[in-house]
Structures are given as C-alpha cells and as structure tokens.
Amino acid sequence: MRSEIDRFIAETTDTFLAPFHENLRVALSSETRLHGRAEEWDAALATIQSTTQASQFDSDTVSVGDPNADFEDVLSMFLPWRKGPFQVGKTLVDTEWRSDWKWQRISRHIEPLEGKQVLDIGCGNGYHLFRMLGAGADLALGIDPTILFNYQFSLFQRLSQPNRAYLLPLRSEHLPQFGGFDTVFSLGVLYHRRSPIDHLKELLSFAKPGGELVLETLIVEGDQNTLLIPRDRYAKMANVWFIPSTSMLELMLRRAGFIDVKTVDVNVTSLEEQRATRWMQFQSLEDYLDPTDKTKTVEGYPAPARAILTARKPA
Numbered sequence: 001m002r003s004e005i006d007r008f009i010a011e012t013t014d015t016f017l018a019p020f021h022e023n024l025r026v027a028l029s030s031e032t033r034l035h036g037r038a039e040e041w042d043a044a045l046a047t048i049q050s051t052t053q054a055s056q057f058d059s060d061t062v063s064v065g066d067p068n069a070d071f072e073d074v075l076s077m078f079l080p081w082r083k084g085p086f087q088v089g090k091t092l093v094d095t096e097w098r099s100d101w102k103w104q105r106i107s108r109h110i111e112p113l114e115g116k117q118v119l120d121i122g123c124g125n126g127y128h129l130f131r132m133l134g135a136g137a138d139l140a141l142g143i144d145p146t147i148l149f150n151y152q153f154s155l156f157q158r159l160s161q162p163n164r165a166y167l168l169p170l171r172s173e174h175l176p177q178f179g180g181f182d183t184v185f186s187l188g189v190l191y192h193r194r195s196p197i198d199h200l201k202e203l204l205s206f207a208k209p210g211g212e213l214v215l216e217t218l219i220v221e222g223d224q225n226t227l228l229i230p231r232d233r234y235a236k237m238a239n240v241w242f243i244p245s246t247s248m249l250e251l252m253l254r255r256a257g258f259i260d261v262k263t264v265d266v267n268v269t270s271l272e273e274q275r276a277t278r279w280m281q282f283q284s285l286e287d288y289l290d291p292t293d294k295t296k297t298v299e300g301y302p303a304p305a306r307a308i309l310t311a312r313k314p315a
C-alpha cells in the first residue's frame with residue numbers, strides 16, 4: 001500500500017496535483033492507521049511479481065495479470081471482494097456487486113472522459129477508477145479510507161501494465177480544495193456522511209470551474225420535503241444517515257453551489273446486482289430485505305433505490 005502512495009507522488013509531480021503533495025503527505029501520516037493484518041498482506045503482495053502484462057479496463061470485467069497464472073491463494077487473503085467483477089489471471093473474481101451495471105448506468109449520462117483528470121471519492125477497491133481509464137481518462141485519483149480496499153487495489157496494480165489510476169487511504173474531509181478536477185465522482189458515499197451538504201461543498205471544492213459532479217446515492221420516493229433519517233439501522237447498515245428524495249437532493253446540490261443539476265437515473269437495487277458469492281460469503285441484499293415483502297428492508301423502510309445526478313460547478 002505504501003508503494004502506491006509513493007507511486008502517486010512520483011508520477012504526479014508534473015500535474016496540477018503537485019502543489020498539494022505536502023498537504024496530502026501530512027494527511028496520510030496523521031490519518032492513516034496501520035491495519036492489524038498489514039504485515040500478512042504486505043507479505044502476500046510481495047509474492048506477486050510486478051508485470052507489464054496487458055490489462056483490460058474498457059470492458060465490464062476488468063482484467064489484470066497473465067491469463068494463465070493462478071493467483072487464487074493471494075486473492076483469498078484479501079476477502080471479502082465487494083466491487084468488481086475482475087479477471088485476475090485465471091480467476092474470475094465474481095464480487096458481491098455487479099459494479100459494471102452501475103458504470104453502465106453512469107457512463108451513458110456523463111461528459112466524455114477522454115483526456116480528463118478525474119477524482120473518485122470513496123472508490124472502494126478502484127473498480128470504477130479502472131473503468132474511467134478505460135473510458136479515456138488521463139488520470140484517475142481515488143480515495144478510500146478502508147485499508148483492505150487499498151490493498152486490493154495494490155494487488156491489481158502489481159498485475160497491471162503502468163497506468164495513471166491512483167488510490168490514497170484518505171477520507172474526503174481530509175483532502176485539500178484541489179479546484180482542478182474535470183469530473184468528480186461520489187458514488188455510494190453521501191448517505192454515510194452525517195453532514196451531507198458539507199460533503200457536497202467538499203465535492204464542489206475539488207472540481208475545476210465548469211467541472212462536472214457525478215453523484216450516486218440512496219434515495220426515497222417523495223417531494224422536495226421528503227427525507228428519511230433511519231431511526232437506527234437501514235438495511236442492517238448502522239452508518240446510514242440521510243436518504244432524501246431526488247427533488248430534495250437537487251435542492252441540496254443547488255444550495256451547495258452547483259448549477260445544471262439533473263437526476264439522470266433512478267434504479268431499485270436488484271438481488272442480481274448485490275448478492276453473496278464465493279468471493280463475498282457474508283450477508284448481502286437478500287438478508288437485508290423483509291423475507292415476506294422484498295419491497296421493504298428488514299426494518300420496514302423502502303428497499304434500497306439509488307439515483308444518479310449530474311451537476312456542474314459554475315465556470
């Protein structure tokens with residue numbers, strides 16, 4: 001994981017990110033804690049020879065590594081695998097989520113990424129970062145505080161040909177106001193934040209003037225006054241704070257300073273899109289829904305539905 005931070009610093013010295021390196025170094029040293037399994041995971045990564053093997057980022061399954069090589073033992077060290085799918089050497093890592101379906105819903109509504117510098121907040125293991133490169137982005141920076149996901153990303157990078165996807169183990173509230181990204185993505189993060197308008201303001205500060213925001217989050221049906229704050233858990237998740245209607249989300253985006261706000265997609269998450277697999281054997285969506293009425297969560301709330309919104313920072 002450390003080598004990924006060093007790679008980011010070394011390879012972005014000639015970009016608009018260089019003036020922020022010191023700030024990021026300070027945040028990384030004060031905010032990143034050593035994970036209990038770090039030694040074991042570092043040893044597992046060290047068994048993988050770096051490769052210049054061609055990687056494929058422009059199809060639904062992101063492929064890395066020699067297709068004849070067997071990485072199953074190493075992959076098993078980094079369970080659970082939530083976002084994908086990935087083909088790693090001989091192995092298809094059929095992850096809990098069909099993240100390719102989310103990308104299909106997003107990619108048809110956003111500005112072309114060709115030659116762009118993009119930021120993905122809460123990017124998990126980086127599946128969508130690779131898809132952004134596959135769509136032509138020049139540089140794709142992700143941040144995610146979950147250390148396991150940073151290790152999963154390091155594993156992919158050891159098996160990929162050189163590319164400009166980077167992942168840093170940070171939270172968005174620890175980032176400087178870059179003011180330079182062409183497109184900023186926040187997918188599946190807003191409802192985890194206790195202060196959603198502050199999150200939107202952070203996102204605004206990362207984009208360049210005229211830059212695009214792509215926001216994906218949980219929503220409920222309703223008008224501009226509708227907001228669900230779960231009494232306790234939502235779909236068994238303890239860290240869900242705000243589930244607004246799309247009209248309220250649009251208002252929140254405008255109040256945060258965005259213009260050209262549009263809801264471009266609404267989708268009820270299906271049992272085919274989020275499910276337990278061999279690579280994620282814990283509970284999944286099926287266990288979070290009322291067994292007698294799949295339109296409700298076990299707590300009696302509407303089953304998870306998600307919206308994609310696009311907006312722009314004023315030029």
Ligand SMILES: C[S@@+](CC[C@H](N)C(=O)[O-])C[C@H]1O[C@@H](n2cnc3c(N)ncnc32)[C@H](O)[C@@H]1O
Nearest residue numbers: 121122123124144145146171172187188189192
């Ligand atoms: C539901 S997952 C979404 C992953 C991916 N963006 C996707 O849409 O498939 C939420 C991710 O946000 C990360 N996260 C939570 N709080 C965050 C924060 N304050 N800043 C950045 N990432 C955060 C979590 O570690 C997790 O990987």
